[in-house]
Amino acid sequence: MATNHSTQQPSTINPKALExxxxxxxxxxxxxxxxxxxALTDRGAEVVYTGRNEHRLTEAQAALGTQLAHPVRSDATDMAAIAALRDQVADILGGIDYLFVNQGIAEFQTLEEVTEDSWDRIFEVNAKGSFFTVQRLAPLVSEGGSIVFTTVSNDQIFPGLSAxxxxxxxxxxxxxxxxxxLLPRNIRVNAIAPGFILTPTMGVxxxxxxxxxxxxxxxxxxTPMGRGGTVEEVAAAALYLAVEATFTTGLELPVDGGFGQGIGG
Known part of the structure; x- marks a missing residue:
């Protein structure tokens, strides 16, 4: 298994950078x-974060250990839940500066194995849920704010992940x-495209x-760099696009160790 070359953020993080x-x-x-x-709360931002599983929300809140993080149970495949999320965010935060659309589900299925149900499930979470989440929450994003989607490094791909x-x-x-x-509102919209990232579920x-x-x-x-990326490396790229890249919009930024860049391994 790959060695986890952790890039945990150093202790010199300014805890008020995003206050x-x-x-x-x-x-x-x-x-x-x-x-x-x-990464956001470490810098002083207040965050509403979502998940479908109540147990995972409880575990995440304990792991994060900060009152700046607000867990909300929400199902990205449920239009009523997405609408309710908009109201919950408005109640908790009022307006927002940054929206990270990160929910996703993947299933390994070959051409012969894909069913209509599995196809619908994957597209409802990843595509439909992402689009309508932005539709509902975009009115809350302040002028000059930003939206960051999570996509995937698709230039090279593993068989079985067509849907x-x-x-x-x-x-x-x-x-x-x-x-x-959203350009007229000076809202920037970008995406990060992770490659092979070491996560608890490996994204599948x-x-x-x-x-x-x-x-x-x-x-x-x-992966040309010979290892899986860390979640901290992905978060650093996401925050760069959201906060620092003030003259960048419409970009999909690969975070893939050269996976899709044609670099020889």
Whole structure:
């Protein structure tokens, strides 16, 4: 298994760098989403983060250990829940400065194995849920704020992820079109495109130990830097686009160790 070259943020983080800023992170209970929540709250931002599983929300809140983080149970496949999320965010935060649309689900299924139900499930979470989350929450984003989607490094791909890859390509398109639509409000819209990232679930539902081991081996071999990325590295890129990249919009930024860049390993 890959060695985790952790890039935990140093103790010199300014805990007031984002004081007074407010953010929403969907899919924020584990992995990359939780890392984004932690990066924001470590800098003083107040954050509403979502998840579908009450147990995971409780675990995440304990792990984060800060009153700046507000867990909200919400299902990205439920239009009523997305509408309710808008009202909950307005009640807790009022307006927001940053919106991170991070929820996602992947399932390994070959062409012959994909069913209509699995196709709908993957597109509802990744594509439909992401789009309508932004539709509902965009009115709360302040002028000069930013939205960051999580897509995937799709230039090279693993067999068995056709539905997931297609759904994430749709999200990448949303980022570009919405960057143009929200330009009059000076809201920047970008995306991060993670490659092989070491997370608790590896981004795929219901992996067996054998599948996980094979996935890690393939991921290491396919990544020119020879290792999986950390969730902290993804969070750093997401915060860069949201906070620092003030002259950047409509960009999909690969965070993939050279995975999709044609660099020889």
């Amino acid at each position: 007074g800023k407010k953010a929403v992170v969907t899919g924020g209970t584990i992995g990359m989403g939780q890392a984004v929540v932690r 997931y890859s297609g759904a994430k390509e749709a999200v990448a398109a949303f980022a570009k079109v919405l960057a143009a639509e 539902a219901d992996l067996t130990d054998e599948q996980r081991s094979e996935f890690v081996e393939q991921g290491n071999a396919a």
